[in-house]
Amino acid sequence: MQDFIPLYPLYQLLFTDHGLSASQVSTLFIIWSTTAFVLEVPSGAWADVFSRRKLLALGSLLSALGYASWILVPSYAGFALGFILWGASSALISGTFEALVYDELAARGCTDRYAGLISRAKAAALVLNLAATALAAPLYKLGGYQLAGAVSVLSCLAQLVVALSLPEATRVATADETEEVESGSGPLGRYGSMLRSGLAEAATSRPVRKAVALVALLGGFLAFDEYFPLLARDVGASTTLVPLLIAGTVAAQAIGGALAGPAYRLRASIFAVGLAATAGLIAWGSLSGTVQGFVPIAVGYGLMQLVIIVAEARLQDAIEGPARATVTSVSGLFAEVFAVAVYAGFALGSFRFTLPALVAALTIPVLLTALITPAALPPPASEGTR
Numbered sequence: 001m002q003d004f005i006p007l008y009p010l011y012q013l014l015f016t017d018h019g020l021s022a023s024q025v026s027t028l029f030i031i032w033s034t035t036a037f038v039l040e041v042p043s044g045a046w047a048d049v050f051s052r053r054k055l056l057a058l059g060s061l062l063s064a065l066g067y068a069s070w071i072l073v074p075s076y077a078g079f080a081l082g083f084i085l086w087g088a089s090s091a092l093i094s095g096t097f098e099a100l101v102y103d104e105l106a107a108r109g110c111t112d113r114y115a116g117l118i119s120r121a122k123a124a125a126l127v128l129n130l131a132a133t134a135l136a137a138p139l140y141k142l143g144g145y146q147l148a149g150a151v152s153v154l155s156c157l158a159q160l161v162v163a164l165s166l167p168e169a170t171r172v173a174t175a176d177e178t179e180e181v182e183s184g185s186g187p188l189g190r191y192g193s194m195l196r197s198g199l200a201e202a203a204t205s206r207p208v209r210k211a212v213a214l215v216a217l218l219g220g221f222l223a224f225d226e227y228f229p230l231l232a233r234d235v236g237a238s239t240t241l242v243p244l245l246i247a248g249t250v251a252a253q254a255i256g257g258a259l260a261g262p263a264y265r266l267r268a269s270i271f272a273v274g275l276a277a278t279a280g281l282i283a284w285g286s287l288s289g290t291v292q293g294f295v296p297i298a299v300g301y302g303l304m305q306l307v308i309i310v311a312e313a314r315l316q317d318a319i320e321g322p323a324r325a326t327v328t329s330v331s332g333l334f335a336e337v338f339a340v341a342v343y344a345g346f347a348l349g350s351f352r353f354t355l356p357a358l359v360a361a362l363t364i365p366v367l368l369t370a371l372i373t374p375a376a377l378p379p380p381a382s383e384g385t386r
Helices: 011-017 022-049 052-072 076-093 096-107 111-164 175-181 186-204 206-226 228-234 242-263 268-287 291-318 324-349 355-376
Strands: none
Touching: 011 022, 011 228, 022 052, 022 076, 022 096, 022 186, 022 324, 052 076, 052 096, 052 111, 076 096, 096 111, 096 291, 096 324, 111 242, 111 291, 186 206, 186 324, 206 228, 206 291, 206 324, 206 355, 228 242, 228 291, 228 355, 242 291, 268 291, 268 355, 291 324, 324 355
């Protein structure tokens, strides 16, 4: 339900149709990522000491309020408020969701199912994203941005109900780990101990540190899709055609996500080749200057989604301490740092370069990341250790 948001393929157009320039839109993205950046790790530690289920519900509510502000106050200030609320929601959910799923499986002794389960779950989310994207055009025709926004808010409220229905088992930890995180007195002491534990593992465990860095880089590349609607309009697509083009990229992501589980145990070099192909395909599509260029863009985005989910799953397997959500949030924090750099680059570059050239330029760090993937991606966990 988190991705059943008809506003997704339209909100960049909503901003520009209310007079915002490309550079102003990029500053909104910076506000969004900065909010998530500031709250990412603190919220991760919160998820390690508080109810993860309730935090997921709170994140859903904040998203609903954020989308509502875009429709009720369609101005730069209203859009900025919406991004602040969305950024806070993202920080609460990021790391919390993955940690809840992994620990629920750990409580049942079946963490070997995590990669397959999370890949199917995220593929299902993308299918709902695809459905919302397909609905965006008819909703826009029927009631403009207001109707698309109302459906998005209702989806967030449904997400809240689903989040509250999730199971939440007692956290799994060894005796040593329990003693470590309970060394502080009271909720604040436990919070501080959990925060230190997670940060220490992310900094001192070599496999975890490399996996955190790789997942952060890959997560930052998702900044691509914030510019796909503007790219579509740049090549001549109408407002009603834009959601259909975006639907192609989402469908490819769903396919890539569904294949991540079966691909989990492939060699790291194969994923490196996939990232290199991603760079080439997206650059080719963005520079083509035609609507047909969204075909290679979609294929490249699907490949990248596969690599991202595999990297996230291997990070979860590499984490050994009790502060799972905190460690996962560290990767989310650095992903936001990279995303802010991408948005800033677009904001500054838009004064000199065309949007297709800027999108193509972003594929250069994707290619560089492909070169370090064989060394940074942890090996798949053996059945006996998962």
